[in-house]
Amino acid sequence: MANIHEVAKQAGVSSATVSRVLNNTSSVTERTRQKVDQAIKELNYEPSMLGRNLRNSESRLLLVLIPNFSNPYYTEIINGIEDFSVERGYNILLCETDSNPTRENTFFNMVKNKLADGIISMDPTINMAKLQELAKKHSIVLCSEYDELERIPYVAIDNEVAAYKVMKHLIRLGHENIALINSDEKFLYARQRRKGYERALEEFDLPLRQEYIYNTNNLDFQDGAQAMRKLLQLDETPTAAFAVSDTLAIGALKELNVKGMNVPGEFALVGFDNISFSNMTNPTLTTVAQPMYQMGIAAANMLIDQLQGKPVDSVMLDHELIIRESTLN
Amino acid sequence: MANIHEVAKQAGVSSATVSRVLNNTSSVTERTRQKVDQAIKELNYEPSMLGRNLRNSESRLLLVLIPNFSNPYYTEIINGIEDFSVERGYNILLCETDSNPTRENTFFNMVKNKLADGIISMDPTINMAKLQELAKKHSIVLCSEYDELERIPYVAIDNEVAAYKVMKHLIRLGHENIALINSDEKFLYARQRRKGYERALEEFDLPLRQEYIYNTNNLDFQDGAQAMRKLLQLDETPTAAFAVSDTLAIGALKELNVKGMNVPGEFALVGFDNISFSNMTNPTLTTVAQPMYQMGIAAANMLIDQLQGKPVDSVMLDHELIIRESTLN
DNA sequence: ATGAAAGCGCTAACAC
DNA sequence: GTGTTAGCGCTTTCAT
Numbered sequence: 001m002a003n004i005h006e007v008a009k010q011a012g013v014s015s016a017t018v019s020r021v022l023n024n025t026s027s028v029t030e031r032t033r034q035k036v037d038q039a040i041k042e043l044n045y046e047p048s049m050l051g052r053n054l055r056n057s058e059s060r061l062l063l064v065l066i067p068n069f070s071n072p073y074y075t076e077i078i079n080g081i082e083d084f085s086v087e088r089g090y091n092i093l094l095c096e097t098d099s100n101p102t103r104e105n106t107f108f109n110m111v112k113n114k115l116a117d118g119i120i121s122m123d124p125t126i127n128m129a130k131l132q133e134l135a136k137k138h139s140i141v142l143c144s145e146y147d148e149l150e151r152i153p154y155v156a157i158d159n160e161v162a163a164y165k166v167m168k169h170l171i172r173l174g175h176e177n178i179a180l181i182n183s184d185e186k187f188l189y190a191r192q193r194r195k196g197y198e199r200a201l202e203e204f205d206l207p208l209r210q211e212y213i214y215n216t217n218n219l220d221f222q223d224g225a226q227a228m229r230k231l232l233q234l235d236e237t238p239t240a241a242f243a244v245s246d247t248l249a250i251g252a253l254k255e256l257n258v259k260g261m262n263v264p265g266e267f268a269l270v271g272f273d274n275i276s277f278s279n280m281t282n283p284t285l286t287t288v289a290q291p292m293y294q295m296g297i298a299a300a301n302m303l304i305d306q307l308q309g310k311p312v313d314s315v316m317l318d319h320e321l322i323i324r325e326s327t328l329n
Numbered sequence: 330m331a332n333i334h335e336v337a338k339q340a341g342v343s344s345a346t347v348s349r350v351l352n353n354t355s356s357v358t359e360r361t362r363q364k365v366d367q368a369i370k371e372l373n374y375e376p377s378m379l380g381r382n383l384r385n386s387e388s389r390l391l392l393v394l395i396p397n398f399s400n401p402y403y404t405e406i407i408n409g410i411e412d413f414s415v416e417r418g419y420n421i422l423l424c425e426t427d428s429n430p431t432r433e434n435t436f437f438n439m440v441k442n443k444l445a446d447g448i449i450s451m452d453p454t455i456n457m458a459k460l461q462e463l464a465k466k467h468s469i470v471l472c473s474e475y476d477e478l479e480r481i482p483y484v485a486i487d488n489e490v491a492a493y494k495v496m497k498h499l500i501r502l503g504h505e506n507i508a509l510i511n512s513d514e515k516f517l518y519a520r521q522r523r524k525g526y527e528r529a530l531e532e533f534d535l536p537l538r539q540e541y542i543y544n545t546n547n548l549d550f551q552d553g554a555q556a557m558r559k560l561l562q563l564d565e566t567p568t569a570a571f572a573v574s575d576t577l578a579i580g581a582l583k584e585l586n587v588k589g590m591n592v593p594g595e596f597a598l599v600g601f602d603n604i605s606f607s608n609m610t611n612p613t614l615t616t617v618a619q620p621m622y623q624m625g626i627a628a629a630n631m632l633i634d635q636l637q638g639k640p641v642d643s644v645m646l647d648h649e650l651i652i653r654e655s656t657l658n
Numbered sequence: 659a660t661g662a663a664a665g666c667g668c669t670a671a672c673a674c
Numbered sequence: 675g676t677g678t679t680a681g682c683g684c685t686t687t688c689a690t
Contacts, residue, residue: 380667
């Protein structure tokens with residue numbers, strides 16, 4: 001594969017001129033430009049990003065950290081990130097951490113090593129301490145999950161309000177025994193959604209019953225199924241549940257189906273995230289929609305601004321309760 | 330951030346020695362090594378991949394092309410690719426083509442530009458001609474979808490046999506009017522699965538009815554739902570259907586549910602891919618499992634071997650019919 | 659408007 | 675075992 005010097009020779013100019021033509025960086029005679037373009041075509045030349053990146057000491061690659069590919073929740077956010085980044089001349093590298101510190105380190109090193117310019121983290125399990133450390137010298141943006149205490153900029157929704165709205169919806173339908181299928185409360189969003197759950201109970205004078213709060217280890221279907229199994233074994237079973245993730249809700253719904261319970265007749269169910277499957281279940285699932293694509297756009301925008309030295313502020317985006325069959329009355 | 334020369338100066342050695350320590354490339358005195366390690370620590374040095382890659386003219390980055398993130402079919406394959414690649418010292422860049430030629434081009438250029446070393450394509454919509462062209466100078470492996478005529482190595486399953494097995498299963502259950510919900514037959518796998526469908530009909534002396542074959546535009550839920558809607562409008566409706574993708578089958582199942590039809594009582598349904606959600610539907614879905622993780626491993630292995638100049642051969646992996654509630658008798 | 663030359667950070671060939 | 679040096683492919687002063 002030809003390099004810039006060969007192109008220069010072929011065109012009878014210097015490599016500097018070829019570079020100028022390539023980057024439109026300073027004026028070049030029309031005639032020269034044509035000679036260069038001609039040479040480029042003849043030699044089938046493609047500029048090497050390696051040389052360019054080394055010289056410019058930037059890679060124009062952004063890392064997007066997610067815990068695993070299998071949660072469809074991330075798909076639309078990634079689309080937003082991707083679209084915006086490409087438009088601004090950056091490519092994204094999708095990184096699955098598997099909540100594995102070794103992998104996480106690999107990715108942190110990529111930015112230390114100049115292989116990537118910055119990070120958008122959507123991984124709630126990430127090692128925040130290390131990330132904070134990295135953020136001192138590099139550009140980082142958090143998406144969905146963030147750190148209340150520190151100043152890494154983030155884009156998120158108001159989880160407490162969202163959870164509160166879900167509860168209000170269920171309470172208005174007449175439910176008084178409402179379970180919360182929550183994930184591990186080491187995650188900020190889990191703590192926030194629980195807060196909304198509790199605030200609603202309080203405001204409507206409903207008792208807070210510890211046995212109605214179930215914390216799962218992961219967000220897989222089986223975690224939701226297991227949670228529902230436990231809830232249905234209680235002496236006084238709940239008549240509704242709010243699961244903090246659609247995947248959990250779908251697992252819970254499966255368990256309800258297996259047990260032959262009628263949803264929403266005997267049991268109402270709400271999820272969170274509005275993943276595409278949530279509209280394919282039987283019955284379809286009431287859920288909270290986050291403006292995923294917009295969140296992706298915002299995160300990418302913030303990261304690139306940060307890379308270019310502009311000041312950035314965290315943003316809170318809107319959410320929406322999508323009412324479907326699983327809470328019809 | 331310190332560079333190799335500063336480390337060398339700090340340690341009182343040459344940059345070549347530092348490089349040797351870094352890469353274990355030739356022997357270095359224990360004392361020298363310690364001095365260097367010390368300096369690296371003191372300066373918080375991280376080697377720049379940009380410099381290294383330029384020098385070695387490799388990026389150790391592999392591109393994985395998929396049409397879109399939202400089809401969960403790809404998840405496990407990607408995990409296989411990722412795990413194997415990381416172990417061999419490569420990182421992967423997940424590229425969503427959106428079946429968009431412009432994006433496709435961006436990715437092709439990345440390997441031309443030396444930003445990436447090779448490509449694993451899982452995108453059936455890819456521009457094969459261009460890919461063949463690229464394959465002349467670069468390493469490429471196809472996964473799932475391949476090109477019968479050319480010699481780009483691939484890893485795949487025997488789609489015809491898989492489809493045949495599905496049909497045999499349905500026929501043995503007593504079904505005689507079996508529909509095929511196929512995707513666009515511009516895709517090789519679609520043509521192969523149709524072949525299996527037809528061969529089974531022939532062998533069991535069942536008529537091939539054109540109106541029982543429905544081709545969808547995409548693989549989304551609604552495509553499956555629409556297909557089923559049409560099939561149920563036929564004068565003589567089928568009693569079973571084989572959808573070439575779980576997403577299609579799930580959409581079709583949704584439509585059957587909406588119509589109040591009992592599955593499998595009144596209608597039997599089979600999907601393809603064994604995505605995790607296929608076990609969450611009501612009823613659960615009979616489907617064909619491909620050894621996704623293994624396919625990913627194999628593809629990555631082939632690509633890296635190819636990059637290292639070893640000869641590689643295409644591989645055909647096994648598949649398995651997973652019988653679940655949607656075809657229980 | 660264009661060219662010469664330095665240098666981004668690294669590794670490998672060669673010399674000692 | 676270690677240092678010197680050249681060069682990977684590019685961009686960017688600084689001249690002219």
